[in-house]
Amino acid sequence: xxxxxxxxxxxxxxxxxxxxxxxxxxxxxxxxxxxxxxxxxxxxxxxxxxxxxxxxxxxxxxxxxxxxxxxxxxxxxxxxxxxxxxxxxxxxxxxxxxxxxxxxxxxxxxxxxxxxxxxxxxxxxxxxxxxxxxxxxxxxxxxxxxxxxxxxxxxxxxxxxxxxxxxxxxxxxxxxxxxxxxxxxxxxxxxxxxxxxxxxxxxxxxxxxxxxxxxxxxxxxxxxxxxxxxxxxxxxxxxxxxxxxxxxxxxxxxxxxxxxxxxxxxxxxxxxxxxxxxxxxxxxxxxxxxxxxxxxxxxxxxxxxxxxxxxxxxxxxxxxxxxxxxxxxxxxxxxxxxxxxxxxxxxxxxxxxxxxxxxxxxxxxxxxxxxxxxxxxxxxxxxxxxxxxxxxxxxxxxxxxxxxxxxxxxxxxxxxxxxxxxxxxxxxxxxxxxxxxxxxxxxxxxxxxxxxxxxxxxxxxxxxxxxxxxxxxxxxxxxxxxxxxxxxxxxxxxxxxxxxxxxxxxxxxxxxxxxxxxxxxxxxxxxxxxxxxxxxxxxxxxxxxxxxxxxxxxxxxxxxxxxxxxxxxxxxxxx
Numbered sequence: 001x002x003x004x005x006x007x008x009x010x011x012x013x014x015x016x017x018x019x020x021x022x023x024x025x026x027x028x029x030x031x032x033x034x035x036x037x038x039x040x041x042x043x044x045x046x047x048x049x050x051x052x053x054x055x056x057x058x059x060x061x062x063x064x065x066x067x068x069x070x071x072x073x074x075x076x077x078x079x080x081x082x083x084x085x086x087x088x089x090x091x092x093x094x095x096x097x098x099x100x101x102x103x104x105x106x107x108x109x110x111x112x113x114x115x116x117x118x119x120x121x122x123x124x125x126x127x128x129x130x131x132x133x134x135x136x137x138x139x140x141x142x143x144x145x146x147x148x149x150x151x152x153x154x155x156x157x158x159x160x161x162x163x164x165x166x167x168x169x170x171x172x173x174x175x176x177x178x179x180x181x182x183x184x185x186x187x188x189x190x191x192x193x194x195x196x197x198x199x200x201x202x203x204x205x206x207x208x209x210x211x212x213x214x215x216x217x218x219x220x221x222x223x224x225x226x227x228x229x230x231x232x233x234x235x236x237x238x239x240x241x242x243x244x245x246x247x248x249x250x251x252x253x254x255x256x257x258x259x260x261x262x263x264x265x266x267x268x269x270x271x272x273x274x275x276x277x278x279x280x281x282x283x284x285x286x287x288x289x290x291x292x293x294x295x296x297x298x299x300x301x302x303x304x305x306x307x308x309x310x311x312x313x314x315x316x317x318x319x320x321x322x323x324x325x326x327x328x329x330x331x332x333x334x335x336x337x338x339x340x341x342x343x344x345x346x347x348x349x350x351x352x353x354x355x356x357x358x359x360x361x362x363x364x365x366x367x368x369x370x371x372x373x374x375x376x377x378x379x380x381x382x383x384x385x386x387x388x389x390x391x392x393x394x395x396x397x398x399x400x401x402x403x404x405x406x407x408x409x410x411x412x413x414x415x416x417x418x419x420x421x422x423x424x425x426x427x428x429x430x431x432x433x434x435x436x437x438x439x440x441x442x443x444x445x446x447x448x449x450x451x452x453x454x455x456x457x458x459x460x461x462x463x464x465x466x467x468x469x470x471x472x473x474x475x476x477x478x479x480x481x482x483x484x485x486x487x488x489x490x491x492x493x494x495x496x497x498x499x500x501x502x503x504x505x506x507x508x509x510x511x512x513x514x515x516x517x518x519x520x521x522x523x524x525x526x527x528x529x530x531x532x533x534x535x536x537x538x539x540x541x542x543x544x545x546x547x548x549x550x551x552x553x554x555x556x557x558x559x560x561x562x563x564x565x566x567x568x569x570x571x572x573x574x575x
Contacts, residue, residue, distance in 0.1 A: 001178070002073050004040075004047045005171040006221050010072050010081065011037040012167075013239060017084040020096060023103045035060035038356065040069070041538060048073050076221040085224075090241030091117035094158070097480045099147045100140060108133055118153055150482035159197035160242050161479035163508030166191060168222060168238050169201045172246075175216055181209035184254050188261040194316045194548040196478050196511060200243040202261040210248040217246050253285050255300035260284035266320035267313075274308050274324070282308075316515070316552035333522075333556040336530070338547045340563040343373035344540075346417065346440050346471055346503060346531035351396050352379045353386030356536040359399055365537045367407050372566040375415035375438040376400055380427030382419045383444055390428055411566060413437035413573075417471060422446040422453070424460025426467070433466035438573065440503065440531075442471035443484060451485035458486060459494045468573065469501040469529050472512040480509070488517060492524050499575075501527040501561050504553075506546030507539075518553025528560045 015033045019025045039058045040047055047069070050058075055066035068078045092110070095101055095118065101109075109115040112133055113124050124130055125148075130141040169187045176185050182205055186192070189202035207213045210232045217234045218226050227235040232248045249257045260268065260283065275282040281290045286298030287307050297303035305312050310327040314335055317323040326332045344366060349359040357365075359376065366374045378396060381387040388396065397414045404412045415438035418426045426433065426441060433439065441461045449457070461467055473491075474483025495502055502521050505512045510533070513521070521528060530546040532539055550560065557563050561572065 001175070002048060002076055002221055003171075003174055003178075005167075005174050007047055007069060007072055008037065008041060009167060009171055009222060010068075010078060011040065013085070014068070014078070014081055016093065016096075017081070017088050020088050020093065020103045020106060021084060023107060025103070032060075032062060033065065036062070036065040042536075072221070076219075085239055089116075090239070091158075094118065094241070095121060098144060098151065098153070099481055100144045105133075105136070108135075118148070122148070147482070151479065158241060159199055159479075160240070161509070162191060162194070162196055162198060162511070163478065164240065165198045165201055165242055166508060168240065168242050168244065169203065171222055172217065172220055172244060173203065175220060176203075176205055176213060176246075179207065179209075179212055179216060181212055182207045183251050186254075186258045188258055189263060192262050192315045193264060193318055194511075194515065194545070194552045196514065200245060203244065203246045204254065204257045204261055205246060205248045206251040206254040207248050208251075213246070213248045217244075247284075249285075252299050254298075255302070255304060256282075256286040256298040257284050259301045259304055262315050262318065264319050267318040267324070270320055270324050271308065274310075278308070280308075314551050316548050317554065319552075333554055334558075335551045336547055336555050336557045336560045336563060338544050340557050340560070341371075341530065341543060341547070342564065342566065343371045343375075343562045343569065344532050344534070344543070345373075345375040345413075345415070345438060345469065345529055345562055346377050346505070346533045347375060347415075348378055348417070348533075348535045349376065351388055351392070352535070353383075354379070354535055359396075360403060361537055362534065363403055363407065363410075363412065365540055367410055369540065371410055373411040373413065373562075373569060375413040375440075377415040377417040377438065377440055380416055380418045382421065382427045387419070387427070388416075390432055393428075393432075411570065415439060417442055418461075418467065419444050420457055420461045422449060422457060424457035426461060426464055430464075430466070433464070436466055438468055439466045440469045440471040441467045443473075443475040447475055447481070447484050449484070451487060454484045455487040455490050458491050462491070462494045462498050462500050467498075467500055469503050470495065471503045471531070472505040472507075472510045472533070473502065473517065474512055474514075476512055477509050478511060483512065488520060492521055492526050495521075495526050496524055499527070501529040504528060504530045504546045504550045504555075506530060506532045506542045506544070506549075508542065508545055511545065511549045513553075515549050515552035518550055518555055522554055522556070522559060525559075528555055529562050530560055531562075 018030050039060045052066055052070045055061055055069055056063045071078050096106055113129055115121050115124055125145050130136050131138045173185050176182055184206040186204050188204055190198045205213050214229055214234045218229050222238045223236045224239045225237040235245045237243050272282045279290050281288045286295045287304050288295055297307040302312050311332050313323050313327050348355040349362045379387045381389050400412050400414050416436050418439050418441040420441050420443045476483030502513055530550055532543045534540055
């Protein structure tokens, strides 16, 4: 059975492959698919229940796209999409992630040099063949080689960005949760630990009918290849070349299986050794007394950690970097939780050129989360195509003030996401910036400057009195664009001295600052802020990803400014 997640995943694939086929992300067909996806994503009801005629009546959904949606609903596949998948296999498509390899260049490399994957691309670079292509040269070749290196791409060990992997995992999980015999489902592995890229996806399922679960996995619309399928486990590969391994267990074994398949390997080894030291045996079926074979704990992870004399360790911490010792000594930090978040301080409406929901809707959805404060941070005027002029910002402030009266329990802040220029300059003049209630400053351009220059531009922005936080510190897109080079220690020192908060951006494509940087910031005492960077009402849900990234960096609740009560936060803001 196809659900709305499957339909959106189909549209994502269609958009990605059409960009390559049409050799442009701006072609009429690509733009039409993108607009149609937004219409499907924002439809308030069940998309799968709509007829062809009803789909065609949705804003920006043409009859051709509507036909593809209905074909997917009825058959679980789309013939034209399958043709594109054959034409452009996953290994070839993956090359489009590399900065400098646009769709025209990608197809040119294939046509002239027979490049089909990362290995053949690297070989062509080593042989200095790219520079012989039209519109290319030694500089372009060197830039692509540098991008491959900075992204950490390797041919034989394919890794998928966590956002893409989570989408595929959730698509399958939603199907499995709908099965009557299934009582619990958990996404495990490095995704659950909030790693930035993953080699595969592990899912554990508690079910009284394993065969039904295995059948659903094998026949899922996103399954491109079945590697293996047994009575209690299955391994499949998706159309985007992501392996998903599913293990079905009895409900009383679910905690042990989830703990085992979450990892990390080093964390599990340490747990097993602790069990051995206590005369116990730990595996994917439970914590077992080595002498009597009696199961001590297996149903929940909490019970297993407790039986081992440990405080519960959140999944993002399970990397064998001191968490077991801390759990044993009762010194784990009181990690920030999603329920602790009291406000969002990086938030856009359609006033920004890339925003997709109205100001009223964005504020209403924030209020539904019981937020106590909200900073509306439209893009500054220097961000071409999406920035807001000073005159329009003044009008925007009046709108915010008007809406404020409807939300007495939530303080609305007139804010801005200021652009950090190549020399650290910011949008607008100092006088206008001083009128902002809240400003987050972010890098959106000049990503190739030397580390010394990047550090200097950030420190200059940090020193500006209008700036209260630095957004998505490195400007990276996971798997697509490496972050800027900078001196992290110098930047954190400047933030600490200026009392400027470091953002953990919750967008799965960013997760910036990274968990490694978060842990450094925690150790230095730098304040943190976890933001959704929402541009649409559906983006509010991604706050959890920022929280888990912060947890992976050992972030305690009290160091995150948007966990503070409104009075404390506003007092800090106004100092």
